[in-house]
Amino acid sequence: MHLVFLHGWSGTDTSxxxxxxxxxxxxxxxxxITLQLTxxxxxxxISFRNEVRMDDLVRALxxxxxxxxxxxxxxxxxxxxxxxxxxxxxxxxxxxxxxxLAACPLTRLIMLAPPNHGSALALxxxxxxxxxxxxxxxxxxxxxxLRWLELGSDEARALNxxxxxxxxxxxxxxxxxxxxxxxxxxxxxxxxxxxxxAEAGSDGVVRLASASLDHRWLELHQSEVSVPxxxxxxxxxxxxxxxxxxxxxxxAFLIVADAAHSGxxxxxxxxxxxxNAARKPVVAAILAALALSDSPRAYAALAAAWAQxxxxxxxxxxxxxxxxxxxxxxxxxxxxxxxxxxxxxxAGPRYDPEAFPRGFVxxxxxxxxxPQTITLYLDYDAVCAVRxxxxxxxGVARPGTGFARYEPAEFRLGDAPADRxxxxxxxxxxxxxxxxxxxxxxxxxxxxxxxxxxxxxxxxEGTPVP
Numbered sequence: 001m002h003l004v005f006l007h008g009w010s011g012t013d014t015s016x017x018x019x020x021x022x023x024x025x026x027x028x029x030x031x032x033i034t035l036q037l038t039x040x041x042x043x044x045x046i047s048f049r050n051e052v053r054m055d056d057l058v059r060a061l062x063x064x065x066x067x068x069x070x071x072x073x074x075x076x077x078x079x080x081x082x083x084x085x086x087x088x089x090x091x092x093x094x095x096x097x098x099x100x101l102a103a104c105p106l107t108r109l110i111m112l113a114p115p116n117h118g119s120a121l122a123l124x125x126x127x128x129x130x131x132x133x134x135x136x137x138x139x140x141x142x143x144x145x146l147r148w149l150e151l152g153s154d155e156a157r158a159l160n161x162x163x164x165x166x167x168x169x170x171x172x173x174x175x176x177x178x179x180x181x182x183x184x185x186x187x188x189x190x191x192x193x194x195x196x197x198a199e200a201g202s203d204g205v206v207r208l209a210s211a212s213l214d215h216r217w218l219e220l221h222q223s224e225v226s227v228p229x230x231x232x233x234x235x236x237x238x239x240x241x242x243x244x245x246x247x248x249x250x251x252a253f254l255i256v257a258d259a260a261h262s263g264x265x266x267x268x269x270x271x272x273x274x275x276n277a278a279r280k281p282v283v284a285a286i287l288a289a290l291a292l293s294d295s296p297r298a299y300a301a302l303a304a305a306w307a308q309x310x311x312x313x314x315x316x317x318x319x320x321x322x323x324x325x326x327x328x329x330x331x332x333x334x335x336x337x338x339x340x341x342x343x344x345x346x347a348g349p350r351y352d353p354e355a356f357p358r359g360f361v362x363x364x365x366x367x368x369x370x371p372q373t374i375t376l377y378l379d380y381d382a383v384c385a386v387r388x389x390x391x392x393x394x395g396v397a398r399p400g401t402g403f404a405r406y407e408p409a410e411f412r413l414g415d416a417p418a419d420r421x422x423x424x425x426x427x428x429x430x431x432x433x434x435x436x437x438x439x440x441x442x443x444x445x446x447x448x449x450x451x452x453x454x455x456x457x458x459x460x461e462g463t464p465v466p
Contacts, residue, residue, distance in 0.1 A: 001028075001035050001077060001290070002069060006043040008082025008113075008269075009145055014042040016081070018270040023277045024079075024286060031291040041068055047083065053144040054155055058090050065091075075174065077108035077290055081269040082206065082261070083145065085114025085179075090159055092175070098165035102173030110178045110289050112268045112282065113203055113261050115149055117210040117325060117427045118156050120196045120377070122149035123365055151210075151365050152327050152373035157429070160215055164246045170296035177251035178289040180282055181211035182259025183320070186266045200362065201323040201425075203268070205261035207377065209325045212253045214426040217246040221333070221433045222409045229394065229408060230350045236394060236408040239432060245421065252289070252303040253425070255310045256282050314424065322380040322424035323362065329373045329429075330395060332436040337372035338397050338406065345376075346392035347383075351412055353394070357382050380424040391418055397434055403442040403460050406434050437464045 003024070007016045021040045028035035045060065046052055069076060080088055088109055096104045115122075148155040166172065182203040197204045220239040229236050259282060260266040272280040285306075292298055314320045330338040347355035360382040367373045383391070391413045397406035409432070413421065421428060439460040446453050 001033060001039060002074065003035060003040045003290075004043055004065075004068075004076055004078045005041065006045070006078060006080040006084030006088055008080075008084055009047050009149065011044070012048065014044055016270065017042055018264070018267075019273050020079070020269060020283075020286075023272055023274060023283060024290070026274070027277065027283070027287060028290070031287045033287070033291050035290070043084070045087070047145045050143045054087065054090055054148045055094075057087055057145070058094050061087060061091050062095060073105040075105050075107050077110070078106060079110045079112065079286060080114065081112045082114060083149065085109075085111030086116060086148065086156070086159070089114075089116070089163075093159055093162050097162065098167065101166055101175055102171070104173065104175045107174040107294070108176055108178065108289055108292075110180070110286055111211075113181045113206050113211060113259075114179060115206045115210050116156075116179070116213055117160065117215065117327070118151040118153060118375070119149050119206050119210060120151060120199065120202075120363060120365060121194070121205055122146050123151065123368065124194065124196075147369065150367055150369070151325075151375040152329070152367040152370060154370055157327075157329070157373075160248070160427075160429070161217065163213070164217055164248055166249050168249050169251075169299050172249075174294045176289075176292070176299055177213060178285075179211055179213060179251060179253045180256050180259075180268065180285055181206060181208055181254075182256045182261070182266075182268055183208055184258050184260045184266055186260035186263045188263060188265065196363075200321055201377075203259060203261040207323065207325070208255060208425045209323050209377070209427055212425045212427075213248055213251045214253065214423060215248045215429060216421060216423075216426070217248075217429040217431075218421070219243050219431045219433070220411055222407070222435045227410060227412075229410070230346070230352045231354060234408065236410040237435070239393075239395075239409050239411040242433070250303075252299065252306050253310065254281075254285055254306040255313055255425075256285065257313070310425070324378055324380045324422055324424060325427040326376040326378060327373065327427060327429050328376070328393075328395075328432060329370070330397065330432045330434065331372060332406070332434045334436050336436075337370070338434060339371040341395055341397040341406075343374060343376070344394040344396070345378075345383075346394055346410070346412075347386040347390060349390055351390065351392045351394075351410065355386050357385070380422065383422065384418055389418055390414065391421075393430070395432060395434070401460070403439045405437050405439075407437060409434055439463065440465055 025037040219242040221242045225238040226235040259268040363377040393411045395409045440463045
């Protein structure tokens with residue numbers, strides 16, 4: 001077996017892998033894996049220069065893999081940390097994609113704390129992130145890769161949307177994904193100026209909801225059906241699905257106990273040593289993934305066992321709060337982005353914005369380069385505890401008055417069970433298309449025989465053009 005390692009964003013030294021490569025090589029035989037240290041390869045890539053983008057790294061990685069393993073690329077496995085995971089996923093999509101996934105030689109993609117749906121820290125920019133020891137390695141980080149990592153980025157959305165077309169594991173050939181991530185905060189890496197480094201449901205850098213490959217996608221178009229709005233006068237036009245709810249193939253996902261994003265004490269990648277390896281669940285999990293047969297049944301059994309472990313950890317004794325992300329992008333039916341809008345979550349039989357308990361919204365973040373996209377980080381259990389269920393979403397875009405305007409819009413789940421759309425430790429993408437309303441008097445003709453007419457005082461009539 002050839003085993004490739006890929007470090008995370010802003011890495012500058014292959015010592016970042018710690019002793020994990022040597023530990024896996026030493027213990028592989030105990031799991032029935034033939035793995036020699038000479039077959040373990042430590043990747044390195046440049047992410048700390050501003051001119052380097054993710055697609056540049058994909059091209060360079062493709063060349064490096066062929067140099068290492070040959071143009072034909074024999075079967076190999078990969079262990080990644082942080083951004084290394086989305087880099088390898090981007091390579092799989094660029095070279096194979098949904099149509100050729102069965103031909104992919106990457107048989108095991110084992111991702112440690114990957115920002116598959118971005119990281120809240122990326123919005124801070126390279127200058128402010130440079131203070132954070134959990135990411136910074138002694139050089140100014142690069143904005144080119146950081147752009148991908150922002151929550152709701154165009155690049156991350158494109159990759160995760162493409163993965164919706166991936167076949168289920170039983171039809172994907174030998175390609176298998178495994179995500180291991182923690183929710184422990186290492187106080188030594190905490191930055192008191194930035195609350196994201198101690199955010200609940202994350203490892204100080206990446207949220208569990210962002211790490212997991214479990215995501216759903218729904219497209220909504222504004223209709224002409226009107227409903228009264230609760231809590232405010234007026235009516236909203238209903239948002240109706242433009243297609244079916246799409247669900248990702250998902251993958252094996254394990255919440256690793258006592259694992260932070262980085263650091264020698266608790267870091268998911270750096271902390272295992274030959275002395276403590278038996279007590280580090282991440283080591284056993286990686287070995288289990290490497291030893292797994294190509295049987296879809298074996299993969300399903302492992303994924304189910306990990307899911308049960310997560311449920312026990314989060315919902316058992318000493319219950320932990322669970323979270324999910326909602327990433328909403330708003331545009332109009334003319335193909336233009338809508339960047340000035342409010343999103344209001346609704347619940348209960350009247351779709352009341354006051355039905356939720358205080359504090360159920362943990363964070364919200366607008367993408368800097370695509371301000372039509374907003375990411376909400378929500379308390380899953382608080383949302384699901386609302387009496388009367390019937391969740392919904394209201395969008396109020398501006399301008400809301402004038403010759404060209406938008407009307408309020410609401411999406412209502414009705415009696416559909418919430419878990420059809422929402423799940424803990426997951427991300428839900430919603431693409432919302434609003435109707436751009438243009439008033440009839442915006443353009444008119446007058447008879448020439450009537451003489452000149454001053455239309456500076458013309459007001460909208462409230463009668464839209466078809």
